[in-house]
Structure formats: C-alpha cells, structure tokens
Amino acid sequence: xxxxxxxxxxxxxxxxxxxxxxxxxxxxxxxxxxxxxxxxxxxxxxxxxxxxxxxxxxxxxxxxxxxxxxxxxxxxxxxxxxxxxxxxxxxxxxxxxxxxxxxxxxxxxxxxxxxxxxxxxxxxxxxxxxxxxxxxxxxxxxxxxxxxxxxxxxxxxxxxxxxxxxxxxxxxxxxxxxxxxxxxxxxxxxxxxxxxxxxxxxxxxxxxxxxxxxxxxxxxxxxxxxxxxxxxxxxxxxxxxxxxxxxxxxxxxxxxxxxxxxxxxxxxxxxxxxxxxxxxxxxxxxxxxxxxxxxxxx
Amino acid sequence: xxxxxxxxxxxxxxxxxxxxxxxxxxxxxxxxxxxxxxxxxxxxxxxxxxxxxxxxxxxxxxxxxxxxxxxxxxxxxxxxxxxxxxxxxxxxxxxxxxxxxxxxxxxxxxxxxxxxxxxxxxxxxxxxxxxxxxxxxxxxxxxxxxxxxxxxxxxxxxxxxxxxxxxxxxxxxxxxxxxxxxxxxxxxxxxxxxxxxxxxxxxxxxxxxxxxxxxxxxxxxxxxxxxxxxxxxxx
Ligand SMILES: Nc1ncnc2c1ncn2[C@@H]1O[C@H](COP(=O)(O)OP(=O)(O)O)[C@@H](O)[C@H]1O
Ligand SMILES: [Mg+2]
Numbered sequence: 001x002x003x004x005x006x007x008x009x010x011x012x013x014x015x016x017x018x019x020x021x022x023x024x025x026x027x028x029x030x031x032x033x034x035x036x037x038x039x040x041x042x043x044x045x046x047x048x049x050x051x052x053x054x055x056x057x058x059x060x061x062x063x064x065x066x067x068x069x070x071x072x073x074x075x076x077x078x079x080x081x082x083x084x085x086x087x088x089x090x091x092x093x094x095x096x097x098x099x100x101x102x103x104x105x106x107x108x109x110x111x112x113x114x115x116x117x118x119x120x121x122x123x124x125x126x127x128x129x130x131x132x133x134x135x136x137x138x139x140x141x142x143x144x145x146x147x148x149x150x151x152x153x154x155x156x157x158x159x160x161x162x163x164x165x166x167x168x169x170x171x172x173x174x175x176x177x178x179x180x181x182x183x184x185x186x187x188x189x190x191x192x193x194x195x196x197x198x199x200x201x202x203x204x205x206x207x208x209x210x211x212x213x214x215x216x217x218x219x220x221x222x223x224x225x226x227x228x229x230x231x232x233x234x235x236x237x238x239x240x241x242x243x244x245x246x247x248x249x250x251x252x253x254x255x256x257x258x259x260x261x262x263x264x265x266x267x268x269x270x271x272x273x274x275x276x277x278x279x280x281x282x283x284x285x286x287x288x289x290x291x292x293x294x295x296x297x298x
Numbered sequence: 299x300x301x302x303x304x305x306x307x308x309x310x311x312x313x314x315x316x317x318x319x320x321x322x323x324x325x326x327x328x329x330x331x332x333x334x335x336x337x338x339x340x341x342x343x344x345x346x347x348x349x350x351x352x353x354x355x356x357x358x359x360x361x362x363x364x365x366x367x368x369x370x371x372x373x374x375x376x377x378x379x380x381x382x383x384x385x386x387x388x389x390x391x392x393x394x395x396x397x398x399x400x401x402x403x404x405x406x407x408x409x410x411x412x413x414x415x416x417x418x419x420x421x422x423x424x425x426x427x428x429x430x431x432x433x434x435x436x437x438x439x440x441x442x443x444x445x446x447x448x449x450x451x452x453x454x455x456x457x458x459x460x461x462x463x464x465x466x467x468x469x470x471x472x473x474x475x476x477x478x479x480x481x482x483x484x485x486x487x488x489x490x491x492x493x494x495x496x497x498x499x500x501x502x503x504x505x506x507x508x509x510x511x512x513x514x515x516x517x518x519x520x521x522x523x524x525x526x527x528x529x530x531x532x533x
C-alpha cells in the first residue's frame with residue numbers, strides 16, 4: 001500500500017467512522033442508562049432518512065431545515081416509543097429486563113420496517129445531493145455531502161459530549177447510568193431521564209440517516225447495516241461506554257476501509273469482524289472496559 | 299417532623315416489619331439500633347419510598363408522604379445515606395457533590411453549601427478530582443455523607459455510616475455527626491456502634507425482629523440492663 005493509498009484509506013475510514021460513532025453513541029447510551037439492547041436503533045436512522053427526504057423533496061425545505069425536521073421527528077418518535085412501551089413495561093416488571101426489552105426492540109424494528117414499506121413502498125427514495133459538488137483530496141473525489149455529513153456528525157458528537165459532561169441534565173443522565181438508587185436519592189426523576197435518553201439516542205440516529213441521504217437513499221431496510229455496525233462498535237469497546245464508542249466508531253470505520261481497499265469489497269466485513277473477534281478474545285469485556293468503574297451489567 | 303405510624307412491609311411475600319411507629323422531632327438526633335436483620339434498613343427504605351409500605355403511613359413536615367417517589371422526597375429535604383453508599387463511582391468527587399446539589403437551582407446557595415460541606419470534610423477538598431471508585435472506604439463514606447448534605451436536607455438519615463471503617467475513620471464520621479448536631483441538623487441514625495451512638499443520640503429506638511422493642515432517651519438506654527446485655531457487651 002503506497003502513501004497516497006494509505007491517505008485514501010484514512011480519509012474514507014474517518015468519514016465512515018464518523019457515521020458509526022454517531023450511531024454507536026446513541027446505542028451505547030441507551031444500553032448504559034436504561035439497560036436496553038436496542039435492535040431498533042437502525043429504524044430510527046431509517047425514519048430520519050425518510051423525514052429528511054420528504055422535507056427536502058416534497059416540502060422543499062433547505063438541507064439544514066430538512067435535517068432538523070428529521071432529528072426532531074426521530075426524537076419525538078423515540079419519546080413516544082419510550083413512554084408507550086418501555087415505561088409501561090418498567091412499571092409492570094423489571095424481571096428479565098434485558099431479554100424482554102431485547103425482544104421488544106426486535107418487534108419495534110419489524111413493525112417500523114414494515115410500516116415504512118406500507119406507507120412509502122419498498123423503493124429507494126434518494127436525492128442527488130444536499131450540497132452538490134465534490135472535494136478533491138489526494139487522488140480521490142469526495143462528495144461534498146459526505147464531507148458535510150462527517151462534519152455534522154463530529155459537531156453533534158462534540159455537542160453531545162459537552163452536554164453529558166458539562167450540563168446539569170447531562171450529568172444526571174450519566175449519574176443514572178452509574179447508580180439508579182443514588183440518582184433518585186439526589187432528586188433525579190428516573191422516568192424523565194429514561195425518556196429523554198431514549199429520545200436523544202433516536203435523535204442522533206435520525207441525524208445520521210438524514211445527513212447521509214444522498215449517499216444512502218431512504219428505504220425500509222436501510223437501517224440494518226448501520227445497526228450491526230454500531231453493535232460491532234459497542235461490543236468492541238465495551239457495552240455502555242459512551243466515550244469509548246466514539247473512538248470505536250473510527251476504529252471500525254478504518255478497519256473496514258482498510259480491508260475493503262486491500263482485499264476487496266467481499267472481504268471487508270469478514271476481515272474487520274475477524275480482527276474484532278481476535279481483539280475480544282484477548283479483551284473479552286471490550287477494548288476500553290474501565291477498571292473499578294461499575295459496568296451496567298454488574 | 300418525621301412520623302412513622304403502624305408501618306408494615308416486607309419483600310415480595312416475606313413480611314419484615316410489624317406495626318412500627320416512630321418519631322423524629324426538629325433538631326433531634328434519633329438513633330435506631332437492633333441486631334442484624336431486624337429490619338432497620340427496611341424502615342429507612344420505606345420512609346424513602348424505595349420499599350413500598352403495605353400498611354401504615356409516613357408523614358414528613360405534616361404531609362403524608364407514604365409511597366411517594368424517592369426523588370420527590372429528596373426535593374422535600376430528605377437525604378438518605380445508604381449502607382451501600384450508592385455513590386457515582388465513575389464520577390469524580392466534585393461531580394458527586396455537584397450531583398448531590400442537583401435540586402439546588404441557585405448558584406449562590408450551591409456554592410455556600412459546597413463550602414460548608416468541604417469545611418466539614420477537608421479531605422474531600424484535596425481529592426476533588428479523584429474518581430469515587432478509587433477512594434478508600436472511609437473517604438467513600440465521607441463523600442456519601444457530603445453528597446447527602448449538598449441537598450441541604452431538613453432531615454439526614456444515615457444507615458450504618460461507621461460500618462467497615464477503621465477506628466480513625468469512625469472518629470471522623472462521629473465527629474461529623476456531632477458537628478451536625480451542634481448545628482441543629484436533624485439526624486436519624488442507624489448504627490451497630492451502639493455505645494457511641496447512644497452517647498450522642500437524644501432518643502433511641504430498639505428494633506428486634508421487625509418490631510420496636512424499646513424506646514427512650516439515649517442516656518437512659520446506656521444504663522438499661524437489656525441494652526447492656528444485648529448490645530454493649532457488658533455483663
Ligand atoms: N432486597 C431484599 N430482598 C429480600 N429480602 C430482604 C431484602 N433486604 C433485606 N431483606 C431481608 O429483610 C430482613 C431485614 O433486613 P434489613 O432491613 O436489611 O435489616 P437490618 O438493616 O436491620 O440489618 C432480613 O431478613 C433480610 O434478609
Ligand atoms: Mg441494615
């Protein structure tokens with residue numbers, strides 16, 4: 001691999017990594033705070049893509065406005081799903097919580113996929129570009145949308161990171177992920193934090209789906225790929241570790257791009273997954289599992 | 299200030315408490331002692347809404363708070379330091395204290411409370427940036443009490459604060475409670491260290507097998523034959 005190729009790998013990998021990180025942060029957050037292994041995360045990505053598509057093409061909103069509509073819509077749907085399903089389940093029984101919510105998210109995923117198929121058909125709904133043109137970096141032409149999408153992802157992650165670490169409500173979300181009883185004793189309303197957390201996680205997924213609309217057009221099953229990728233990331237770095245899932249996103253993005261360029265498209269998943277499995281053999285609780293800090297499963 | 303009336307409760311089908319009534323008045327230090335497994339922690343949990351009472355009622359500041367949600371009680375000024383401490387181990391000392399003041403919205407009041415709490419436990423000031431998970435047992439207990447005090451509680455409830463601590467740290471904890479007492483903070487204290495507890499308590503209740511077996515003034519209890527035999531280890 002010569003230097004210019006290496007540069008290509010790094011650029012492409014980092015651009016992809018931004019998307020994976022954005023998806024993984026939300027997935028990790030919901031697992032860390034609510035102990036829900038969310039297998040419907042990809043469907044909120046899909047929902048965001050459709051909302052952006054209709055806002056842009058039917059209602060002729062601008063790119064930024066379309067993306068904002070998608071984020072807001074995904075947030076609201078997330079809140080409705082949380083209040084309607086997880087909240088209701090939590091009030092009834094917390095027995096077998098992880099298994100029950102896992103099954104529940106599978107159901108949500110199936111319903112949302114088929115709902116989208118019923119409402120909007122199985123066809124791809126894409127746009128040529130939010131921001132037409134491309135950027136020449138080294139030997140590659142990278143579509144503007146990919147670059148802007150990446151910048152949006154990085155910006156969203158930075159804002160979200162500041163929110164979790166520097167604001168009162170953000171800290172409360174982290175507190176709930178560390179100790180539920182302790183959180184209630186300092187006056188945090190668990191139900192409220194749970195609903196907010198799920199909504200925010202969905203909003204991030206919606207943002208990812210919307211900002212990459214020109215690259216991956218909206219379709220009912222478009223969420224499956226990003227779902228599994230974000231799961232790889234979370235498993236690789238350690239479940240529920242939100243900060244590490246950002247780095248994990250970039251690691252997986254780079255690994256994949258490297259495998260793709262070196263061995264061809266057919267190999268990219270096989271090689272990158274093999275490497276992830278090898279890492280997990282030596283670090284079974286994830287690359288960044290912290291010592292002394294309680295993980296959600298303890 | 300706090301009134302527990304005919305409380306009965308338990309876990310799933312196992313009843314733990316029978317007809318428990320007790321009272322804490324403004325500015326009092328009230329001790330609750332009794333053997334392991336008697337149900338002391340369960341009483342505190344039912345006051346705090348962590349365990350739902352089956353029968354009976356809990357009143358705080360004249361309001362019926364039976365079965366109310368824990369976070370609402372925190373907002374009313376009830377602070378509870380649990381046996382397990384329930385610290386935010388992945389957060390720093392400072393962040394834990396920040397969370398302790400979650401219900402305080404005024405920056406000024408928050409800073410005042412923080413200064414006060416740090417003056418009570420100067421050790422925490424030195425350890426501000428350390429993660430709670432990496433602190434010693436004594437420091438964690440100090441942090442747990444400090445975090446509870448950040449709420450500016452009207453009533454501070456402590457569940458075995460000296461449990462598992464070195465003699466030195468036990469001193470620090472009891473000194474802190476004495477200081478709070480001198481400042482007229484109302485405290486409800488569950489302890490195994492019966493001797494020292496009765497010395498500082500205005501009144502005490504003895505819980506045995508889930509019922510109140512005795513109640514009285516702290517000093518009177520110190521001289522009681524039953525207490526001496528059962529809890530003070532003097533024959
Ligand atoms: N979470 C729980 N689930 C079931 N039983 C419990 C639980 N906590 C305590 N118990 C039981 O309730 C009884 C009283 O416990 P507890 O209130 O912790 O006593 P104490 O604090 O006086 O040592 C004990 O028999 C104990 O085994
Ligand atoms: Mg106990």
